[in-house]
Amino acid sequence: xxxxxxAFVIRAEMVKTIRIYFSYPVxxxxxxxxxxLWVFPFLFQGRALVGSGNxxxxxxxxxxxxxxxxxxxxxxxxxxxxxxxxxxGNSLREETYWGxxxxxxxxxxxxxxxxxxxxxxxxxxxxxxxxxxxxxxxxLPFGIAFTVAKVLPVLLxxxxxxxxxxxxxxxxxxxxxxxxEVHGWVHTLEWVFFLFxxxxxxxxVNIITEFVSKLIPLTWALVAIRGIIMLNQRDVxxxxxxxxxxxxxxxxxxGGYFTFVALERKTRRDGTVGMH
Amino acid sequence: MNEERIPALEVQxxxxxxxxxxxxxxxxxxxxxxxxxxxxxxxxxxxLGPNGAGKTTLVRCIATLLIPDAGTxxxxxxxxxxxxxxxxxxxxxxxxxxxxxxxxxxxxDNLNFFAALYGLTGKARDKRIDYLIELLGLKEVxxxxxxxxxxxxxxxxxxARAILHNPDFILLDxxxxxxxxxxxxxxxxxxxxxxxxxxxxxxxxxxxxxxxADELCQRIAFxxxxxxxxxxxxAQYKRDIPHTEVLEIxxxxxxxxxxxxxxxxxxxxxxxxxxxxxxxxxxxxRAEAMLSEAIEHLRGGGRIxxxxxxxxxxxxxxxxxxxxxxxxxxxENKPEAQ
Numbered sequence: 001x002x003x004x005x006x007a008f009v010i011r012a013e014m015v016k017t018i019r020i021y022f023s024y025p026v027x028x029x030x031x032x033x034x035x036x037l038w039v040f041p042f043l044f045q046g047r048a049l050v051g052s053g054n055x056x057x058x059x060x061x062x063x064x065x066x067x068x069x070x071x072x073x074x075x076x077x078x079x080x081x082x083x084x085x086x087x088x089g090n091s092l093r094e095e096t097y098w099g100x101x102x103x104x105x106x107x108x109x110x111x112x113x114x115x116x117x118x119x120x121x122x123x124x125x126x127x128x129x130x131x132x133x134x135x136x137x138x139x140l141p142f143g144i145a146f147t148v149a150k151v152l153p154v155l156l157x158x159x160x161x162x163x164x165x166x167x168x169x170x171x172x173x174x175x176x177x178x179x180x181e182v183h184g185w186v187h188t189l190e191w192v193f194f195l196f197x198x199x200x201x202x203x204x205v206n207i208i209t210e211f212v213s214k215l216i217p218l219t220w221a222l223v224a225i226r227g228i229i230m231l232n233q234r235d236v237x238x239x240x241x242x243x244x245x246x247x248x249x250x251x252x253x254x255g256g257y258f259t260f261v262a263l264e265r266k267t268r269r270d271g272t273v274g275m276h
Numbered sequence: 277m278n279e280e281r282i283p284a285l286e287v288q289x290x291x292x293x294x295x296x297x298x299x300x301x302x303x304x305x306x307x308x309x310x311x312x313x314x315x316x317x318x319x320x321x322x323x324l325g326p327n328g329a330g331k332t333t334l335v336r337c338i339a340t341l342l343i344p345d346a347g348t349x350x351x352x353x354x355x356x357x358x359x360x361x362x363x364x365x366x367x368x369x370x371x372x373x374x375x376x377x378x379x380x381x382x383x384x385d386n387l388n389f390f391a392a393l394y395g396l397t398g399k400a401r402d403k404r405i406d407y408l409i410e411l412l413g414l415k416e417v418x419x420x421x422x423x424x425x426x427x428x429x430x431x432x433x434x435x436a437r438a439i440l441h442n443p444d445f446i447l448l449d450x451x452x453x454x455x456x457x458x459x460x461x462x463x464x465x466x467x468x469x470x471x472x473x474x475x476x477x478x479x480x481x482x483x484x485x486x487x488x489a490d491e492l493c494q495r496i497a498f499x500x501x502x503x504x505x506x507x508x509x510x511a512q513y514k515r516d517i518p519h520t521e522v523l524e525i526x527x528x529x530x531x532x533x534x535x536x537x538x539x540x541x542x543x544x545x546x547x548x549x550x551x552x553x554x555x556x557x558x559x560x561x562r563a564e565a566m567l568s569e570a571i572e573h574l575r576g577g578g579r580i581x582x583x584x585x586x587x588x589x590x591x592x593x594x595x596x597x598x599x600x601x602x603x604x605x606x607x608e609n610k611p612e613a614q
Contacts, residue, residue, distance in 0.1 A: 001361075005395040012392035016381065023380040023421075099375035103437070106339045107393035108364040114393075269343045271294055271307075271333070 013117025061202040074199040087122030088169035090182045160245035161221040167252035174263035217248045282353040284478035285315040290347030307333040309502035320472040322493030323482040330502040331482035335449045368443035372450035379423040383433045394441035408436040428459025448481045486591040500598040513593045522592045523563035525556045529578030546601035
């Protein structure tokens with residue numbers, strides 16, 4: 001299949017995914033309201049626990065006492081990551097549930113091309129939601145201000161983070177073809193990330209979490225993003241972190257591709273393509 | 277080889293096993309057992325067998341959805357697995373069941389998406405979809421979501437998808453299963469008149485409806501317990517059965533047919549039950565002669581509802597050749613290979 005035809009499949013898949021997404025009005029309404037409301041429980045919980053927006057213990061561990069900004073940035077970035085994992089990982093499960101997976105595999109298009117289309121559709125929707133969240137947060141008094149000088153390096157880090165993460169999600173999608181289950185695995189992975197990367201707390205509180213967190217790309221991206229947004233650090237070692245993320249991206253993309261191809265083939269050998 | 281002489285499909289000694297369970301509970305079921313078939317171009321060929329006979333598994337192997345454990349499959353002279361892209365581009369596929377399309381999309385949106393998978397774009401795609409929508413009578417509902425369609429209308433969209441990329445070879449797995457008689461008739465006529473006669477497509481059709489195979493197919497393969505038992509024209513099959521009569525007894529409950537099998541002269545006995553009524557078919561040189569003895573054996577088992585002595589149909593031929601009724605579910609009877 002030519003490059004143009006492949007691009008056309010990706011576009012067709014994006015159009016299809018977004019059309020199906022918008023055919024469920026309740027989900028659309030939920031995602032329109034959720035980005036506006038989700039920040040308030042954080043605000044109220046933090047205030048109730050600490051009594052103010054600043055914590056000395058947090059200052060000691062992270063360099064900033066603004067724990068609220070720490071948690072909100074972690075929540076926004078992890079939102080990106082988890083919705084990608086959920087969307088891409090679950091997408092082929094949905095196709096098997098709809099009974100259309102066999103027709104995708106029986107076509108001359110590699111299912112990975114369809115998965116790329118799904119990934120891009122998912123990324124588009126998530127980007128809109130997270131952008132809305134970021135806008136709302138910057139307007140509220142959390143001490144987070146987005147300027148062009150901050151947004152550009154943050155965007156670069158997010159892109160570098162997500163490329164690798166989508167590689168992981170592609171492997172995960174192959175895995176779901178085999179195990180026919182998504183919910184339990186996604187939630188397990190979410191909690192692994194919550195535990196071992198600094199989404200909600202500084203991983204320095206524990207030597208084990210501090211060590212394991214270094215193996216997760218999300219940690220590297222979060223440390224740099226917080227440094228740029230919260231601490232106004234100009235030198236966060238941006239290019240070093242981009243280099244680390246690039247290395248992880250290559251490993252995750254190549255690993256994701258080969259894992260997916262092997263698992264898709266195994267599914268065809270086992271005769272479980274259409275099962276759900 | 278001359279291009280014209282290359283068969284549309286050549287299946288050689290294909291074996292497909294399914295493994296279920298682990299460790300000591302591991303069970304291997306042979307779904308296709310050494311299937312060999314050759315279909316010349318332009319033939320409308322039927323694969324006839326009961327549920328669980330291996331029809332769908334063989335079709336999925338040909339469609340490259342399943343990788344066989346042994347044997348080779350060639351589509352238009354190309355190995356289906358070494359040259360899968362070529363073969364997939366030339367195969368049209370329709371599987372049974374309604375849930376094979378996006379119900380939240382319209383017929384046109386569904387076809388647009390699948391067209392992209394086959395490399396159809398732009399005006400060529402629009403023209404082809406317009407043609408198929410017109411041909412299959414979907415014009416009025418083309419923009420409606422499929423969730424509002426009847427089963428028959430959905431099957432028309434599935435058929436449109438199967439031939440969207442103008443394939444040379446079409447695989448139709450139980451195309452009329454679960455459809456009301458009106459749609460089933462439309463689908464059958466479309467396959468025979470439009471696809472095969474007018475467009476000259478090679479069609480491999482699986483069915484467990486004897487009438488469908490008899491009406492549509494130029495040749496039929498009997499498949500039972502994963503094995504291709506025989507391949508002939510419907511007329512040849514009917515000629516080959518050495519008897520002109522088949523005794524059919526309908527009775528309530530599920531009577532024991534073993535005593536009938538033991539009657540002298542009886543060659544085959546099969547029974548199938550539905551809604552509390554069992555139909556017993558007896559193939560024998562002189563079916564009528566053993567009527568009284570058969571009734572005698574059945575008397576204790578349940579009320580006899582009807583008796584008929586019939587001309588053998590393709591279904592009776594299948595029973596005669598395989599010893600299994602087409603209405604039987606043989607999934608549990610598949611031989612195990614471990």
